[in-house]
Amino acid sequence: MRTIKRKNKDGSEVEYVQLAHNTRHPEKGYSRAEVIHSFGRRDQLDVAALKRLVGSLGRFISPGDAQFIEAERRGIKFESSRSAGGAIVLKGLWDRIGIDKCLADALKDRSFTTPVRDAVFAMVANRALAPCSKLAVEEWAEYDVYLGSEKPIQVQHLYRSMDFLLAHADTIQEKVFWSTAHLLNLTVDLIFFDTTNTYFEMEGPGDSELLAYGNSKHKRNDLPQVIIGLAVTREGIPVRCWVLPGNQNDAKCVKQVQKDMNDWKLGNVIWAMDRGMTSEENRKTLQRAGGQYILGEKLRGPHLNEAALNRGGRFKVIKENLHIKEVYAGEGSGRRRFVVAFNPEQAEHDVIRTPGGGVP
Structure with a gap:
């Protein structure tokens, strides 16, 4: 697009808008502007027609290309771009549920230099948006997504933050659940509990209190494993999770789970478990303090x-x-x-x- 000016006999100046492109003179070699279309006087432009023309041309380029062209016109240089939408939604939920406040309360008496809150959110956001290894999260957080972190997230921050979570798991899980229950107006009268296990590709468990050989649900009894337990409400909202020694069977997990949940003072709830949890001892455990149960039977x-x-x-x-x-x-x-x-x-x-x- 170009404009040209012409003077009238009375000395006034009129500006015209034209669509043109440069062509090289076949004999003399210099470039010259060839007018493709004249839009008329600038002060009398048909703006609606221009919009239709731009819309028609825009079908042949992507929105990203259009932004790039506009940036070049304005003298802006693109260095890089990162997605933000998914992370913004997750951060809104994160703050609404109160997870950031729970972490802040647990950190207030600790002199951490590691950005624990940002690192924990980075791991959760990555798991939701683009699951990858801890090492890859460092690169993902720096180049692929905008998380709003004050400091760059490094892989060492992620591992140190996981150590912090492990030390404060009970308190954080309880605070996050009650915050969620209040936000969603949950009625905690029925809790479903089940377990699975996951194995580790290693020679042996050593002196670990958790890693042990057991009956693997993945048919890998030759590798050490841990048991993962999860309790959820009738709506499927997580209540609490556990990582338990891998040499236990499902029935042995119930006593630990019931003890931990009694500390939360949920009141009388009905526990629903599959037949792997069925035993006379577990029935007695679940009935303590007036509790009730629904157990699968063989x-x-x-x-x-x-x-x-x-x-x-x-x-x-x-x-x-x-x-x-x-x-x-x-x-x-x-x-x-x-x-x-x-x-x-x-x-x-x-x-x-x-x-x-x-x-x-």
């Missing part, structure tokens, strides 16, 4: 389970693939309530037909 096992399965009664149809009936088995203090579930579709699928056509 289809074949203790005599009470057999008695519950053999107890008569009609099934209530909840939906096509879920029929239930409520029965009681046992006597006195050992009397228990069972909900027997039956899935007709699964039952038909599980039938194993013999070569002769019979059903064993």
Whole structure:
């Protein structure tokens, strides 16, 4: 785009707007402006027509290219760019839930030079937006995303911050949960708990209190592992997590979990756990202080389970693939309530037909 000025006979000056491009004279070699289109007088421009033209041309370039062109026109030089949207949303949630304040309270009596709060947020944001190793987080935080950190995040900051989190895990988890419960108006009357495990590619656990050989859910009994437990509300909001010794079975985790949660004074809650947690000792543990439980039971096992399965009664149809009936088995203090579930579709699928056509 260029403008040219012309003087009228009365001495006034008029400015015209033109679209032109430079071409080289084929014989003399110098460049000259070739007018492609004249938009008329500047003071009488059809701005709407210009907008339509820009919009039409803009279809052939990306928004990033358009910004780059505009920056060059204004004399601005792009050095680099980093995404910010996802991190801004996460930081808003981070502050709204009160995690930053929890960390600040835990740090107030400590003379840390490591930017712990920024480092912890960097690790959480990375896990949510672009999961990678701790070493790669350093480069990601510096070049790929804008986190608003006051100081550059280095990998040593990440590891030191994890040490800090480990030392204050109980307090921070409790404060964050109650802040979340208040914000979301959660009713903590039912808690689901389950575990998994993860193994480590190493020769041996050494003197570790956590790393040990156990029954791996990943079929790697030859490698040391830890058990990871998670408790969530009925809405699926995390309540607390645990890292436990890898040589424990699921049933042995319940006592530690119940003890830790009793310290939070949640009141009477119902614990829901799968059949891996079922044992007489665990039932007694979960019933202490008036607690209640819903435990999965093995289809074949203790005599009470057999008695519950053999107890008569009609099934209530909840939906096509879920029929239930409520029965009681046992006597006195050992009397228990069972909900027997039956899935007709699964039952038909599980039938194993013999070569002769019979059903064993």
